[in-house]
Amino acid sequence: MAVARILFTLPLPEPFDYTVPEGMGLEPGAYVAAPVGPYDRLGMVVEVLGDEVSSGRKLKPVTAVYEAPPMGAPMREFLAWVARYTVTHPGQVLAMALRARDGLLPSPVETRYRLTGTLPERMTPARQKVLDVYRNCPEMSGNDHLLAAADIAAAANVSSGVVKGMVEAGALEPVEIDSDPPFAIPDPDLPGASLTGEQATAAVELRAAIQQGGFSAFLLDGVTGSGKTEVYFEAIAETLRSDPEAQILVLLPEIALTQAILARFQARFGAAPAPWHSGMNPKDRRRTWREAVHGRARIVIGARSALFLPYRKLRLIIVDEEHDTSFKQEDGVTYHARDLAVMRAKTEGGQVILASATPALETAVNAEAGRYVRLRLSARPGASRLPDIELVDLRKAPPEKGKWLSPVLERALIQTLANGEQSLLFLNRRGYAPLVICKACGERLKTPGTENWLTEHRYSGRLVCHVTGYSIPKPAKCPHCGAADSLMGVGPGVERVAEEVRVLLPNARIEIFSSDTAQGGDAVRSLVERMEQGEIDVMIGTQIVAKGHNFPNLTLVGVVDADSGLKGGDLRAGERTYQLLSQVAGRAGRAERPGRALVQTYAPDNPAMEALAANDRDGFLQIEQDVRAELVLPPFGRLAAMILSAPSAELVDKIALEIAAAAPNGEGIEVFGPAPAPITVLRGRHRRRFLIKSPRIVDLSAYMTAWTARLKLPAQVRISVDIDPYSFL
């Protein structure tokens, strides 16, 4: 009997062998159920081998095979590559591709009822009410007057028995429909915007690459509001035309997945794309997953994990806001969706477009080296101009004592409101005050057992640790010296700035936009929509506001504390500050009215600030690039982190020494540590960190695999490897 080698969605290093029962046709990529221990588990066939492999072995048979189309070879190759690169078991990576496994089964069906046209012989008031529901509620009849029994009963305010009686009387008839209907088919030939010269040039190049076929990578490098979306719409249209089965994936930062962007797709292609993000309910996930696997979802728009859907025929990937750090997955299997998107397009032999106004240094270097084709959009279309960015030197024009907005920014806010336009104040600090100290004894309040400061939140009346999530009601007395009413918030958070703006502009409609005020996708979407519709005058937000939004009436952006991101030892601190601030500034003046940005800083001569004011992105990137090349840091060298954690400091220190001793020798490889991780204690676990640095030519993943393979760790100790770490936590 033939043998199938099956990989399971479990953290196991190897696939297992099973016999293939007579008559069960199996090919590589097929989804199957097979026994592991006492249970049947979901797995995927990696290889089918001949009879000779089974002789003399006692193998169990495969239980069942799913009807869904098998995973294609390029996707399997991609998953294997990801496992190797990220130093993860292949089964864990497979699990990421099978996130909505009930999508392997056909759509469940639901019963709906429609009017037959026959009136029941015996008419009662209750029955009349049911008929009225059908007649008077056209908005309920979206699905060709097919209503669910529960909806009818609720709308008519009758019992379910009445509905049943009307079915028996022949007035209503049941119809079975799919719970997960297919997505509407996009039409590439609806008219798009009439492109400007630069936009048209970029579109022509993209269309040519799509017609030619084969892998190619583009950097769509356009200033904020230059129409990058309009340009990649042309690439999507061409891909849809090129092949009736071609699928397109658009990756966006989670936060940018708003109604507004879905509506733009709907308007351009006459059909809403299939969405994929963390806020979706299981039914919607199952639907998108199934339609992607069968190749019927032609356009999928999603957050980073959408990269792992097993598309049937993925031809084009777009990574919008490619510099965005939310593409880096930090939990579980750590990966960067932008880098993997390029690899995925390569294995599929398709195209990838990275779009940004502030490309990541890695991307800029790849474009310079000719690995990506750079398409430039240097201006906004029509009357819209880029905002003027002005530095406000806080050393010369500081805010009044106890305030955070300088007189220049105050005047600008007053003027903008008087003009009937919107303002956005940006401060990347949640809550009211980032630090709480005792006026009596000077104690700084921290999360117990750590060095993390507690942030004061006035709305909730709590002190919260943004690292660990630890939170307590604000105590009446200092926990250190016992003094009453002595605790004082130091420094500004968005809540405190909002308080200041309320005093300055008592008649303005003011909203805070942070992960505390907008919890979950729906809350975010609704706040963004109110801003778009002009229902808010001043929005005060954390970095949640920086990304991709189009607020037509927003003309003033104020950056309250431009320096905060420059502190700390992060390798990308300068780059990120530049990106974040120019993205925030780019929210201003996107329609006819010109916009401006006022950036408050104590360090106006920092290179990031100077470049921002001079609008000299490339000059700034060049300086950053020189520094990184000099220090052999990414992308000119490689970095990996290994974090280990254990329930006690003694244990973690002892194991850290053993791990250090087990580090293999490698040419040019430097191992730093063990050192306490910047977050030293997290959820009761003590953490130590190694940083590993190597020249570019070294296969650092292979080195880390060899190292971890040597380790025999006690069960309480956990380690995780992060190739190319972004946050140095």
Ligand SMILES: Nc1ncnc2c1ncn2[C@@H]1O[C@H](COP(=O)(O)OP(=O)(O)OP(=O)(O)O)[C@@H](O)[C@H]1O
């Ligand atoms: N050729 C054009 N004709 C008319 N309007 C256009 C054209 N190109 C872009 N626009 C409009 O300009 C605005 C900005 O365009 P778009 O959102 O595509 O820019 P973007 O470069 O993706 O912006 P961001 O960098 O902020 O994401 C949109 O409202 C868009 O409809």
Ligand SMILES: [Zn+2]
């Ligand atoms: Zn005290």
